Amino acid sequence: MNNLTVVKIGGNVIDNPDALLRFLTAFAGLPGSRLLVHGGGKIATQVAEKLGVQTTMVEGRRITDQPMLDVVTMVYGGLVNKQIVAKLQTLDCNAIGLTGADARIVLAHKRPVGAIDYGFVGDLDEVNAGQIQFFLRQSLTPVIAPISYDNQGGLLNTNADTMASAIAVDLARHDTVTLVYCFEKRGVLADPANDDSVIPALNPTSYADYKAAGAINKGMIPKLDNAFRALDNGVARVVICHADELGAAVTGGGAGTTLNK
Amino acid sequence: MNNLTVVKIGGNVIDNPDALLRFLTAFAGLPGSRLLVHGGGKIATQVAEKLGVQTTMVEGRRITDQPMLDVVTMVYGGLVNKQIVAKLQTLDCNAIGLTGADARIVLAHKRPVGAIDYGFVGDLDEVNAGQIQFFLRQSLTPVIAPISYDNQGGLLNTNADTMASAIAVDLARHDTVTLVYCFEKRGVLADPANDDSVIPALNPTSYADYKAAGAINKGMIPKLDNAFRALDNGVARVVICHADELGAAVTGGGAGTTLNK
Numbered sequence: 322m323n324n325l326t327v328v329k330i331g332g333n334v335i336d337n338p339d340a341l342l343r344f345l346t347a348f349a350g351l352p353g354s355r356l357l358v359h360g361g362g363k364i365a366t367q368v369a370e371k372l373g374v375q376t377t378m379v380e381g382r383r384i385t386d387q388p389m390l391d392v393v394t395m396v397y398g399g400l401v402n403k404q405i406v407a408k409l410q411t412l413d414c415n416a417i418g419l420t421g422a423d424a425r426i427v428l429a430h431k432r433p434v435g436a437i438d439y440g441f442v443g444d445l446d447e448v449n450a451g452q453i454q455f456f457l458r459q460s461l462t463p464v465i466a467p468i469s470y471d472n473q474g475g476l477l478n479t480n481a482d483t484m485a486s487a488i489a490v491d492l493a494r495h496d497t498v499t500l501v502y503c504f505e506k507r508g509v510l511a512d513p514a515n516d517d518s519v520i521p522a523l524n525p526t527s528y529a530d531y532k533a534a535g536a537i538n539k540g541m542i543p544k545l546d547n548a549f550r551a552l553d554n555g556v557a558r559v560v561i562c563h564a565d566e567l568g569a570a571v572t573g574g575g576a577g578t579t580l581n582k
Numbered sequence: 583m584n585n586l587t588v589v590k591i592g593g594n595v596i597d598n599p600d601a602l603l604r605f606l607t608a609f610a611g612l613p614g615s616r617l618l619v620h621g622g623g624k625i626a627t628q629v630a631e632k633l634g635v636q637t638t639m640v641e642g643r644r645i646t647d648q649p650m651l652d653v654v655t656m657v658y659g660g661l662v663n664k665q666i667v668a669k670l671q672t673l674d675c676n677a678i679g680l681t682g683a684d685a686r687i688v689l690a691h692k693r694p695v696g697a698i699d700y701g702f703v704g705d706l707d708e709v710n711a712g713q714i715q716f717f718l719r720q721s722l723t724p725v726i727a728p729i730s731y732d733n734q735g736g737l738l739n740t741n742a743d744t745m746a747s748a749i750a751v752d753l754a755r756h757d758t759v760t761l762v763y764c765f766e767k768r769g770v771l772a773d774p775a776n777d778d779s780v781i782p783a784l785n786p787t788s789y790a791d792y793k794a795a796g797a798i799n800k801g802m803i804p805k806l807d808n809a810f811r812a813l814d815n816g817v818a819r820v821v822i823c824h825a826d827e828l829g830a831a832v833t834g835g836g837a838g839t840t841l842n843k
Contacts, residue, residue: 368656371633391661395629399660400652403729403737407683411735417684422668424678424722459716461685468664474672476664 324353325457325496326571329485332362333505334564335401344503344564345405349412351571354457354496357416357464358485359405365396385440385478393478394420397466405464416462421469422476424452427484429469429477443469443477445484448491486547486556493555499571500556502544503564508578509545511536524581525549548580585614586718586757587832590746593623594766595825596662605764605825606666610673612832615718615757618677618725619746620666626657646701646739654739655681658727666725677723682730683737685713688745690730690738704730704738706745709752747808747817754816760832761817763805764825769839770806772797785842786810809841 421427562577823838
């Protein structure tokens with residue numbers, strides 16, 4: 322069993338070059354093997370607007386038609402991914418940028434059309450853990466864009482939180498995996514209006530209580546559902562923290578919110 | 583010594599989905615290890631136009647300012663690269679899309695400013711042949727976008743012909759390498775106006791004669807200079823052919839123009 326840290330970094334940090342550099346410096350300095358899954362940030366929406374591609378959101382989710390899939394492939398798979406890789410190289414972290422199609426590392430199917438047709442959005446089927454481990458054993462650090470592969474020639478826009486969780490779970494079969502969600506808050510907040518109200522630890526019971534009280538709501542719920550699912554499926558530790566507190570969160574300095582079974 | 587085929591595919595083929603699929607089918611069917619270096623095609627110029635990024639050409643070469651570098655990174659490193667990777671996967675070719683920054687496979691420096699300031703354009707320094715061989719030994723097929731890495735956090739727009747030649751030369755230290763330039767003509771033409779005037783074989787003497795007569799001119803000259811340099815530096819065979827004749831060219835069916843020392 323090797324130690325592996327799977328880190329997800331969100332769009333707000335990617336949109337801020339100084340914050341991104343601080344985060345990448347901490348990421349490069351983590352002990353042991355590590356892997357990064359990144360979101361997209363606002364730049365995809367900006368590029369889409371300039372290209373005349375309309376962004377349709379339904380219930381907070383982007384509908385991905387073919388022109389938007391091309392934008393996402395350009396911006397997440399190209400610009401954001403390669404800028405992160407290039408920066409990590411300067412920090413002595415030998416990064417390799419990948420989508421799910423590259424070496425077939427993340428396979429998915431197009432989400433079935435129900436009440437909403439999300440378009441070219443992927444629901445995950447399979448992570449090629451052996452291939453990812455092969456990169457890790459060669460001291461390469463995978464930097465994975467939130468784009469999966471449908472095994473039939475198609476790329477699919479994929480939620481980065483879900484992708485990080487699925488990768489962490491599959492790698493946990495062989496390694497001791499810590500999964501860290503980094504975002505712009507200092508952790509899960511007991512009071513969304515108070516940035517200092519970080520909940521140090523959550524378990525399924527206290528999570529249910531906070532949800533019932535309305536303290537944990539909106540976008541935090543799918544993030545936490547993903548996170549608890551990872552814990553239930555073999556991931557050793559899950560932490561949700563500010564991008565600036567990655568180092569402390571991983572080395573046990575008490576930053577962020579730690580999830581317990 | 584393993585056999586390796588390094589193939590460069592140009593932009594005109596990439597711009598034509600049917601031609602690209604025919605080419606990729608032939609590429610996936612090549613015997614032995616293979617590696618693809620792709621150009622960009624017109625789509626970078628189209629995307630740049632829509633984004634309001636001006637394309638400046640000097641002597642047939644694109645000047646790459648920062649906004650244009652971002653476009654190139656998006657389009658070549660993201661859209662074109664990942665579409666090729668996804669398509670190759672359907673053809674049972676386990677492709678992995680890379681730029682020079684990924685795993686530091688192609689290092690370069692920014693071209694010094696002389697009479698012309700080319701901007702963020704890379705002149706190649708070093709190919710990490712060991713890393714590329716490591717992918718090849720794992721039956722992964724590298725698909726390399728024409729973007730190199732300056733070792734200081736910067737990406738650089740790079741001529742795909744030069745990149746293919748440099749990669750072929752460095753891998754030829756260990757493997758028996760065939761380098762194939764695929765484009766929209768059936769080979770090097772004795773008469774540029776006659777597509778059937780393919781020169782079956784060229785050596786430095788006959789090349790000099792054709793140049794002196796003006797039959798070989800313009801964009802063919804840097805391509806052929808790259809190609810002869812590769813032959814002089816250990817590459818076993820260099821062929822220039824139509825994208826539709828890749829299979830015949832590699833297996834010795836007599837397609838295209840073969841260069842000899």
